[in-house]
Amino acid sequence: MTQQARRLRARLAALGAVGATALAAAGVQGAAHAADAPLPVVITGEDRVDLSLHSDNGDPTEPQVDLRLDVPGTPFEGDGEVPPVHLGDYTVRIDARGLKGVAKADLPCDADGLVAVCSGYDLYAGTTYNRVGGIRLDLADDSEAGDAGKIVVTGEGEGLDFRPLTIDVRVGGPELLNRELSLPKTLKAGETFEPPLGVMNVGGLPAEGTVLRLYGSRGLSFPDGFGNCSSSVVDTGPLLRQHTEVLCTFPGILEAGAAYSLAGPVRVKTADFALHDIFSYSFRPLEPGEAKTLHRGEGRRQGSGPDLTLQRAGEADPAQYTKYAELDLPTTNTYDLELTGASASGRAGDTVTAEIGFANNGPAWISALRSGGEPFSFTVVAPEGSTVTSAPKECRTITVDGSVPGHRCSVATPLREDARLTFPFELRVDRVVEGARGKVAMPDWDNPFDSDPANDTAWIVLNAPDAPGDGGAGGSDGGPSAGPSAPGTGDEGGSDGPDSGTNGTNGTSGGAAGGDTGGGLALTGAQGVGLLGGAALLALGLGAGVVAHQRRRARREGEAAA
Template identity: 85%
Template sequence: MTQQARRLRARLAALGAVGVTALAAAGIQGVAHAAGAPLPVVITGEDRVDLSLHSDNGDPTEPQIDLRLDVPGEEFEGDGEVPPVHLGDYTVRIDASGLKGVAKADLPCDADGLVAVCSGYDLYAGTTFNRLGGIRLDLADDSEAGDTGKIVVTGEGEGLEFTPLTVDVRVGGPELLNRELSMPKDLKAGDAFEPSLGVMNVGGLPAQGTVLRLLGSRGLSFPDSYGNCSSSELNTGDLLRQRTEVLCTFPDTLDAGAAYTLSRQVRVQTADFALNDIFSYSFRPLEPGEEKTLHQGERRRQGSGPDLTLERAGDADPAQYVKYAELDLPKTNTYDLELTGASVSGAAGDTVPVKIGFRNNGPGWIGALRSGGEPFSFTVVPPEGSTFSSTPEQCTPAGVDGSDPGYICWAPTPMLEDARLTFPFELRIDKVVEGARGRVALPDWDNPFDSDASNDVAWIVLNAPDAPGDGGAGGSDGGPSDDPSAPGTGDEGGSDGPDSGTNGTNGTSGGAGGDDAEGGLALTGAQGVGLLGGAAVLALGLGAVVVAYQRRRAGRDGDAAV
């Protein structure tokens, strides 16, 4: 029982019958529900586990089965204590005696040999707060290929109706590994390449049919079409999840210990904007009856032309076959990040708007697929004699004690190849300093993908000597040059808000929100290039800055998934 459950149970006992009635009326539904129909509870977890005779079956400290209870209702997502939907003793029995002579089982809760009993008192809507524990399975000394067994999980409790779970366990079944991929030489964005794909059954039993899955992120596609394949494209919504998928089915048997190759090579096409996009492929056994339904669905497009087939290869080295086969490509493309400053004028006491521009001039997009969309950072320092009176929500103070007038801003990834972002500031002129300028800069980095480092710095110029203004809030955008007198380039179509760029149906990451930023100091940015050097981290106190940014973003966006 959790500490939260103990506190609630003690509270109910103290309240007595009147208190219980009041709490039930207020939304603690367990008492009221128990008086009516039983509350349905589904025991969930993996319903099948295949144990390999050729591997350690994953991390030996990690269970293959995660047991939970699924209770009707909407999961709690607010702050504070989670309200239960049922209060009352219940037990869940895990019977793994069917694995005797088949496999070893490490069971949760109170275990006696191959049988364990878990007890509880409180149940919550959904599955998140109803975890029973994990089951770890390993080979036994007498495990042999073809051995099978079952784990049966049942439950009981007053006012509850449990749906049991049966887990089928098999030893040494078909185990398909994929031929390791080789990086194509001199592959450029816009080119196509033909990887050598193959499969080897290293298991102890034949596979009665197989499924091939080809997967390419946003910058990759598969132009060929085959009669036994179907494809689907996801080209809207979250850029991290946009992809093309191809599924091919092969009904023929794959013998244990044998290797196979495709009858013809499959082409992978890269887009002109592709950069470190992910290509992967995998084979798995075909489930009984799956071939009839696998290619169905509104988004799936059935292929045409001849079938793609598998041909048996000669002697194969199992060391050349892996569980996960994938490549990041192409690696020769570049992008061009550009910062745009501003030139403004005003009198002491005035507040003037300043728009900082951030854009990608392409040709490559910035997927940051491996990092899950970590943001780019840049710093904004006000000119001498001025302070920022208003800043975008994507920016946060650089200092931890208020002594640093600068700000750190985040531009989110993935970022489209033509993304345009605007960060609106308001600058208060405390004292007129002619020609004062503030620096806007990306980190001083060695980024092989940024093709032009000269526009990584821009300036906010305040009251330039040749500015003709009347001391008001007017002025034009400054150019991305080290020379504060250089003519400005403007925002070139960027909107006035910080969310211009790729938001909407074309993706969620074009705005300056950085919804997928994660972690603390390790702002690795797109494609694994460090965004902030150690000296910058120390100078700007980024530990507190990142935490502040994450809290602000979490409060704005909730629990955004990656």
Template identity: 65%
Template sequence: MTQQANRRSGPLRALGLVAATSLIAVGVAGTARAADAPLPVTITGEDRVDLSLRSDNPDPSEPQVMLRLKAPGEEFEGDGVIPPVFTGDYTIRIDATELAGVASVKLPCDADGLVAVCTGSELYAGEQYNRLGGIRLDVDDDSEAGDFGSITVTGEGEGLDFTPLTVDVLVGGPEFVNRQLSLPENLRAGGTYRAPVGLRNAGSMPSEGAVLRFHGSRGVSFPDSYGNCSYAEVTTGPLLRQGTDAICTFPDTIDAGTAYALAKPLKVRTADFALHDIFTYSFTAVSPSEAAGLRAAKDYRPGTGADLELRKVAGADPADYSPYAELDLPTTNTYDLELTGASADGAAGDTVTAEIGFRNNGPAWISALRSGGEPITFTVAVPEGAAVTKAPEECGESTIAEGEKGYRCWVSTPLLEDAELSFPFELRVDRVVEGAKAEVALPEWDNPFDSDHANDSAWIVLNGSDESTDGGTGRSDGGTSGGTASPGPGQEGDSGSGGSGGSSGSGTNGTNGTSGDISGDGTVGGLASTGAGGVALIGGAALLALGLGAGLFLFLRRGARQSGGAIA
């Protein structure tokens, strides 16, 4: 039985008679449809595995090939039982007999030596829910450089038309490692880094050609253009994914045990707003013809000018090469986060609006590339005698100080260098208190990249004099607290760009009146004012970090550890 079919037998048994009858009806319909025209099913998974004779071939507990079945239709999204697109018995056969004497093989399902048989009775649209299992490959005592074999995966079932999969396995083939990078201390935003890009073939066999792929995030560009390279720029969509990708092909033989370098350093230009942007590159033993398929997956444009060339490097130290080569650059820029408050007058029973402002005065953006877009937070206290009747969707009720309730607001990252966001709070005046003040503040932190901590706090003032509100702006005269980011994993956002940023109010900088979309896709998720603000989005542990005002500091330290620099 496939992993998926086995996993879904439990929910099916738990259904009531009516629900089970509905599922059976769907299955019968699917089978009838398949009888008229076989349902096309593609067996998917990695089609090539290169085994090293000098390493443990990544994690010994992890398979290199994950097998799935891809059926027509859109994958199911939502809650509840997933409706199948096909109901009926089928069999998947995994034949690895060609690998006898080549490598050791661990197969899924019902395995007998180097052959395994998987069975199933349901298929779902797409491939996410049609998992067969993994194949783990390792070298053994009989493995030698140049040994080669294939695994063939086929399927059969009435009403189904399977496209098979072949997995090619090579032992001791070409194995490329990349020249490590180091950032010059004097590189400033707007400057150009000359990257010493190179590779070493640490494998046991030569490679008939190589492919270089390099990437720069939004604040990185490549001023030179080469005839044997192709380039793709992404300037729309989530900021985390914007940047430039390039693919360069080298048709000459890459000898085993030999190091190579570009004939001249690769120029990597940083923008004026760049801060901890990412530059990364890697060489792979892929032929130029195979690289054409890589280009087809993206809208690449051909380069111009002379070809980029590789030359041999004599006496290279193997310790200077590693599987990964990347840098965070530059590390010397700054930004300035600023909060602005609001003032309003109202009699008892009136409802007034206090519009809190949040902006980045630059010059740098907050990329948050290493953290995956963790949000920045600030707190909003409530003036005496007033109550919040409506808070922005990005703000949740929370304990903001010992014994004090208020609101905590989230600003998603990355945050543009000129982001300007608005957080409107509706306040009901229950009791008039002359000059009632409540602070809006970024929690205290020691951040060398925020150039001005004097504007990290502001005031909401109700029924106060002009003097008490700093000219009506509600701005604080010297707050010293800073900002924090929660450790919510894998969140994306485009604060201040493309319709998302910090609050559902009057946003600018292209926000179309909305900002603070933590998910980065226009859905906020509705933080409820229940004292658990934001738990649904970032988890209880993350909220605790937010409450302590330590989240961004931790994120910055983690980014610094990964990049080898100071926190940002």
């Protein structure tokens, strides 16, 4: 019994019969359900485990089977104690006697040889809080290729209807490894690659048919439409998950210990924007009856060309075959990250907006597939005489170069090859400094894929010499000011890298960047902000203003008459 179950049972005992009834009425749904009909409970977990004769079958401390109970209802989401849907004793029995002479089994709970019994009291909606335990399977001293057995998991409890689980265990079955790939270093974006694909059955039994899976991330495609293959394309949603998948079926036998290669080439097409896209392929045994349904999935397109076939290869070295075969390609493309600054003017006390622009001018996209979407970052330092009053949510305050207050802004990846982002900063003009400049900069790094590092820096300019400003008290003497020179590196009080978490979006932030204003500056100003603010005030508060004015006028007239 779990510690939480013991606490709940003790609480119910203290409440007594009346308290337990009230608790059930307040949300313990299982008691009411059990009174009407048995609550269906599905025992879940891996229903098949293949043990290899040529490996340690994974981490010996990790179970291959995770047993859980799936209970109807909406899984709990939120804070606080999870409400149960059933209260009452139940047991789950794990019978692994069918593995005698086949494999060793490490069972959870109270085990007596190859039989274990797990007990519980409370059940919750879904599977998250209903874990029974894990089963670890390993080869026995007398395990041989072709040995097979079963584990049967059943359950019982008053008011519960358990659906049992049968786990098939097989030793030394077909085990397919893939021929290793080598990186084509001269491959350029837009070109086609023909990888040498092959498979070797290192298992103890033949494979009665096989399935080939080809995978390419967003920048890769497979132009061949073989008749025994079908494809599906995901080109919407998060860029991290956009891809093309091809499945091909081969009905022939793959003998144990034999290697095979494809009779014809398979082409991988790279897009003009491709860079560090992931290509992978894998073979696996074909399940009985799977060939009839595999190509009929929703969104799959069947090929109309000739079939792709396998042919037996000569002598092969198992060391040249691997479980995972994949490449990042191409590696020769570049992108151009560009920052654009802003120009604004205002008097002391005014608030102005500076829209920082971030763009990828291509031709490559920034996939960041291996890091799961690790963001880029750049720093922003406000011009002298101004204070940032509002920053985009993607930006956090930091100390730049050890002493200069500033912000670090994160740009989520993957990032399209034509991405245009804006980061609006609101600045309060504390005192007018003619020509004050604040620096916007990418990190000072050696990035071989950024084709033009010169545009990785931009400026926010306040009150340029030809712009109107407030020359009164607190202002400058009219001379230009370079403002603080803040490099794009250093982060005292913050991490050296971006602080936002990784995600699978395309990295959009704010609206689209404005048009090219020349010199990386976009003209804004307090005058424009004031005009927009006045228009909004007029639209939202005109009626209220008129009523207030009429009331004041009536009050003054009444006082005068008195």
